[in-house]
Each structure stands twice: as C-alpha cells, then as structure tokens.
Amino acid sequence: MVELYETLIQGLLDRSFVSVDHWLSPDRVVDLRKSLMDRYQADAFHLAGVGNESRHQTKADFRSDRVHWLERAKASEAEKRLYGQIDGFVEYLNRTCYAGIQDSEFHYAVYEPGSFYGKHVDCFRQNNRRRYTMVFYLHEAWQPGDGGELQLYLGDAVIPIQPQPGRVVFFDSGVPHEVLKGHMRRMSLTGWLKTG
Ligand code: OGA
Numbered sequence: 001m002v003e004l005y006e007t008l009i010q011g012l013l014d015r016s017f018v019s020v021d022h023w024l025s026p027d028r029v030v031d032l033r034k035s036l037m038d039r040y041q042a043d044a045f046h047l048a049g050v051g052n053e054s055r056h057q058t059k060a061d062f063r064s065d066r067v068h069w070l071e072r073a074k075a076s077e078a079e080k081r082l083y084g085q086i087d088g089f090v091e092y093l094n095r096t097c098y099a100g101i102q103d104s105e106f107h108y109a110v111y112e113p114g115s116f117y118g119k120h121v122d123c124f125r126q127n128n129r130r131r132y133t134m135v136f137y138l139h140e141a142w143q144p145g146d147g148g149e150l151q152l153y154l155g156d157a158v159i160p161i162q163p164q165p166g167r168v169v170f171f172d173s174g175v176p177h178e179v180l181k182g183h184m185r186r187m188s189l190t191g192w193l194k195t196g
Pocket residue numbers: 109117122135149150163177178179188190
C-alpha cells in the first residue's frame with residue numbers, strides 16, 4: 001500500500017497528476033459498476049450542474065454527463081471498501097505531507113455516447129477547498145478510438161488520458177481539464193479531497 005501511496009504522491013508533486021492502473025482489481029471494478037448501475041436504473045442520476053465560476057450560458061452546452069452524489073451513510077459494500085481505501089490514502093497523505101485534507105465528496109458520472117464536459121477547473125472561485133481530484137473508470141472495456149479521453153492542460157502541454165477501466169487518475173483540482181466526446185457509455189466515480 002505504502003508503495004502505491006508514494007507513487008500517487010510523487011506524481012502529484014512532480015507533475016500535478018498521476019495515473020495508476022492497479023488500485024482497483026477487476027473484481028472491485030465489477031462490484032462498483034454494479035453499485036453504479038443499481039442507482040442509475042433506479043433513476044437516481046440527474047444532469048450535472050456547472051460550477052459558479054462558469055462563464056458559459058447553458059449547462060447542456062458545457063457538460064452533458066449525469067451524476068449521482070454518494071452519501072456515506074447509504075454506501076453499498078463495494079462503496080464502503082472504496083471509502084476504506086481512500087481514507088487510508090488520505091491518512092497517509094496528511095501524516096507524511098501535512099496535506100490538511102479534512103473532507104471529501106464523491107459522485108458517480110455516466111456519459112452516454114456523445115456526452116462531454118468542456119474545459120474547466122474543479123475548484124470553484126467562491127469555494128477553494130477542493131485540493132485533489134480523483135477519477136476511477138468503471139465501464140467494462142475501452143479501446144483507442146472510443147473517445148471520451150480525459151484531457152489535462154498543464155502549461156503548454158495537452159495530455160490525453162484514456163479512461164481505461166480500473167484506472168484511477170489523481171490531479172490537482174486547479175489543473176484545467178476536459179472530457180472529450182465518446183462513442184460508448186462512459187462510467188466513472190469522481191472524488192474530491194478537500195481542505196478544512
Ligand atoms: C469532473 C471531471 C473527469 C473524468 O467530474 O469534474 O472532470 O475523466 N471528470 O471523468
């Protein structure tokens with residue numbers, strides 16, 4: 001575990017982002033996808049909102065994913081296991097880097113084919129508490145050409161990241177990024193680690 005945590009922390013410190021493929025085993029991905037689909041089929045998702053800082057006029061022009069905010073008190077077994085893993089990482093991050101993470105929030109997101117999320121940052125201007133973003137990809141399979149890449153903008157560099165199932169991407173919430181249009185249903189769990 002410590003090795004995984006160190007990989008994440010080094011990536012964040014060196015490049016402001018890091019992508020890791022083995023945090024979630026294939027079984028865990030299946031279990032989380034089931035939890036997501038249960039909630040999706042129960043109609044518990046809604047069109048995502050856009051942060052206050054957005055200069056775009058309409059939501060649908062800017063982002064067309066559907067989300068479901070998780071509540072810890074109502075977590076499924078698979079979600080509880082993920083919370084356990086994330087809490088372990090946060091404890092390590094706070095202890096070794098004095099990161100001061102005191103809070104977190106999570107949502108599932110489903111991007112139906114053709115959905116996207118325009119270029120944005122995750123920390124709202126009025127509320128700068130979001131420090132790190134993490135995204136876990138939960139769909140069954142993803143091939144080059146399916147689209148739906150997460151694209152990060154780091155200085156002059158444009159870094160596309162394929163949303164491979166099982167992959168988790170961590171980045172500073174202030175890094176501009178977008179989700180490109182895809183041809184497949186794209187499923188994810190996104191979390192934010194927040195300072196107090
Ligand atoms: C977000 C976001 C990226 C992704 O939910 O704010 O940018 O790859 N998600 O799903």
